[in-house]
Amino acid sequence: MNLFAINYQQSCLQPVKHGLQSGNLRINFNHGTTCLAFKYSNGIVVSVDSRASAGAYIASGTVKKVIEINPFLLGTMAGGAADCQFWQRVLSQECWLYELRISVAAASKLLANILYNYKGYGLSIGTMIVGWDKKGPGLYYVDDDGTRHSGNLFAVGSGSTYAYGVLDTCYRWDMTDDEALELGRRAIYHATYRDIGSGNSNNLYLVKPDGWKFIGNYDTANLHYQYNPVAAE
């Protein structure tokens, strides 16, 4: 029995479900998050929370979970922060090399194919690629097992179920910009209220034919007291 080989194997990083393990060291990736995006008549709303949790410890409340791939494309971050940031930067590089304005379908396919090559290696990425091209608004869900789905509405992360509850109730295709942004804000607020892995603040983006626009950062504690005003004594 080659004890050296066994020790060596245990001392290497091995992928385990949602993380990495090497002997006693275990790195767990953060799935505590809520990210959502939906298309409507005038554009696409992207709304995310900003909490990073390491187990129950809140490591940061000011994480930027929307990655600006280029002025026309956005990507959201769920899963391992390093994985999302790194591979979406690789995607930015590929889109830049393409030189022409790349379609959302092509950009998301580029990322999905890169991730499929690393299937089983323990990457943790659940992202939405959002943009506007000549086919109109584009929204694709891409994840680390190589899935790539197009759709009108997605919510990703541990708080996604709470966000879906609000989105599915109030979503309509025909909305004004303000109604759509308010829906995005409310859905994230409800997810932060019930899910411990999501919280701190909401970052809102709006995607239009000429590119994305950052709408604002909203502290979810303030949102709570706005939506639930305390009765005056």
Place this chain on the structure above:
Amino acid sequence: HLSMANPMSYNGGCVMAMKGRNCVAIASDLRFGVQMQTISMEFDKVQQMGPRLFVGFPGLATDTQTVFQRMQFRKNLYELRENKSVRPQTLMNMISNLLYERRFGPYFVEPVVAGLDPISLEPYVATMDLIGCPMEPEDFVVSGTCTEQMFGMCETLWQPDMSPDELFECISQAMLNAFDRDAASGWGCHVYLIERDQVTVRALKARMD
């Protein structure tokens, strides 16, 4: 989802208590959840056990309720037999005894006791581990899922001999800023300020995420 995992962090929550000048304060967050989902924002882990005596049982919620109910029973019998109000030190010993009875299958709570002695009105705080090892420091005690954060806040903010108003401000800031760095605690806070002739309970406006 995950099975039971760690019983001390399955429901989340935290309690702390501090001594002041002729007063004590005890505070609890209000979250009751199951792993990643928050179910109630009205689960106060602190209960009253005497006119100037409060206990908090953070940890597994079912044991929070059961240990409190069992302690109520023993304290009531004590007060009937002894014909006097139980002293905080004595109550602490009784809780310690109850927990050690279950040494090899413990209750998953780490209690906090805070109160004024019924006769001398001397301030008292204490905590213990889940099998009843007591700790009676001169300053403050913390217990729950964010003890590291609470220790940091208390060490920074606590000073000896604070007036009731100063003590209230100190414990409130310590609690809020500690559990805002813990995903499993928060969603509101109740602070109990125990003085010689009155007990005040206040609800803090907290982050609800």
